[in-house]
Amino acid sequence: MKHSTNQQTRRGRGPARRIGRSLALVLPVVLVLSGTLAVTRVNWSGNPSSPVLTAADASSSDASSRAAARAPQDVLRDQLLAELQEENPGVALTHLQEAVNGRPSLAKHCASIARALGRAAVRVYGPTRAQSYARPVCDTAFASGVAAAHG
Numbered sequence: 001m002k003h004s005t006n007q008q009t010r011r012g013r014g015p016a017r018r019i020g021r022s023l024a025l026v027l028p029v030v031l032v033l034s035g036t037l038a039v040t041r042v043n044w045s046g047n048p049s050s051p052v053l054t055a056a057d058a059s060s061s062d063a064s065s066r067a068a069a070r071a072p073q074d075v076l077r078d079q080l081l082a083e084l085q086e087e088n089p090g091v092a093l094t095h096l097q098e099a100v101n102g103r104p105s106l107a108k109h110c111a112s113i114a115r116a117l118g119r120a121a122v123r124v125y126g127p128t129r130a131q132s133y134a135r136p137v138c139d140t141a142f143a144s145g146v147a148a149a150h151g
Contacts, residue, residue: 073109080113081120089121089133089142097137110138118145 076099084092096117100110114137121130121142127150134143 072103073106073113076106076109077113077116080117084117084120085124089117089125089130090135092117093133093135093137093142100138111141114138114141115145115148118142118147119149122146122149 076096080092080096083095093114096110096113100106118130118134118141121133122145124130125133127146130146130149131143134140134146
C-alpha cells in the first residue's frame with residue numbers, strides 16, 4: 001500500500017511540476033523583455049519635448065549635436081588647435097589658461113591639452129619658433145610637447 005500512495009503523490013505533482021518548469025523558462029524572458037521595453041521608453045535625451053529618443057532620431061542628428069555630446073576638454077582642445085593655426089600658439093595658450101581659470105574642472109586636462117598644442121606648434125611653426133611661445137601655462141606642458149615633437 002505504501003507503494004501505491006507514492007505513485008499517486010508523484011502523479012499529483014506532475015501538472016504542478018510542469019507548470020513550474022514552464023514558468024521557470026518563460027518568466028526570465030518576460031522580465032528581460034519588460035525591462036528592455038521600460039529602458040527604451042525612458043527619455044534619455046534630456047529634451048522634455050520629445051518623450052522618446054528613437055534610433056532614427058539619434059542617427060539623424062547633425063554635427064553640432066554630436067559636438068555637444070563630446071567631452072568639454074576635447075571640444076576645448078579642438079578649438080585651441082584651430083586657434084593655434086589661425087592666430088599663434090601664444091593666443092591659444094592664453095585662452096587655455098582663461099578656460100582653466102573659468103572652469104576648474106578642466107585643470108586635470110590642462111597639461112595634455114598644452115602638450116597637444118606644443119606638438120601642433122612644432123608642425124606649424126617649427127621647433128625653434130614654437131619654443132619661443134612657451135609660457136608657464138599648466139606647468140611646462142607646452143614646452144614638453146614641443147620637445148617631444150622635436151626630439
